[in-house]
Amino acid sequence: MNQIEQRVLDFIIEHHIFTLATSRDNIPYTSTCFYVYLPEINLFVFTSDKSTRHIQDVEQQQAVAGAIALETSIVGKIRGIQFTGIIKELEGQELSVAQKAYIRRFPIAILAKTTLWGITPNFIKMTDNRLGFGKKIIWQNEI
Numbered sequence: 826m827n828q829i830e831q832r833v834l835d836f837i838i839e840h841h842i843f844t845l846a847t848s849r850d851n852i853p854y855t856s857t858c859f860y861v862y863l864p865e866i867n868l869f870v871f872t873s874d875k876s877t878r879h880i881q882d883v884e885q886q887q888a889v890a891g892a893i894a895l896e897t898s899i900v901g902k903i904r905g906i907q908f909t910g911i912i913k914e915l916e917g918q919e920l921s922v923a924q925k926a927y928i929r930r931f932p933i934a935i936l937a938k939t940t941l942w943g944i945t946p947n948f949i950k951m952t953d954n955r956l957g958f959g960k961k962i963i964w965q966n967e968i
Contacts, residue, residue, distance in 0.1 A: 829864075829949065829964045830951075830952075832962070833949060833951045836951060837869075838906060841859055841860060842855070842858070842860070843858055843869065843891045843892060844892045845857070845871075845889060845890075845891050846889060846890040847886065849881070849886060850885075853883055853898070856878070857919075858873065860898050861926050861933055861951045862929050863922065863926055868923070868945055870923040870926060870927050871942055872934060872939040872940065872941050873942060874961065875940055883942075884914060887911050887913065888909065888910075889909070890942060892905065892907050892908075893905060901954050902954065903949070904952065904953045905951070905952050906949060906953065907949075908949045909948045909952070910941055910945050910947050911944070913942065913943055914942055914943075915942060948963075948965050949963070950962070950964075
């Protein structure tokens with residue numbers, strides 16, 4: 826896997842909410858999720874019940890997209906991430922590592938009985954207007 830630029834990683838790690846886009850039967854849907862990102866294994870981790878629409882969607886279509894945005898009305902400060910990836914229910918060692926990281930970031934989650942999911946991104950595009958209007962940084966996993 827090629828390296829993701831540090832400024833992209835910093836932005837992802839600095840935030841904690843993403844918009845998740847899923848689809849089923851060619852009908853799109855979005856949801857907002859709290860996440861923690863594990864850079865050592867390139868994994869977005871979030872929790873969601875299996876009964877939610879977005880998780881029911883991924884049972885049919887594991888390819889998803891997401892977005893993380895800095896909310897600002899100052900054009901020169903606009904920054905955001907759009908990504909695509911593959912989602913899966915976490916298990917085994919990956920689940921153990923993810924649970925510890927998620928609970929460390931969101932201690933209240935220890936009380937919830939939900940399922941942890943992971944998204945392995947295969948494409949990330951960051952827009953960072955601080956580097957120039959419309960400046961894009963693109964990372965793609967080379968297979």
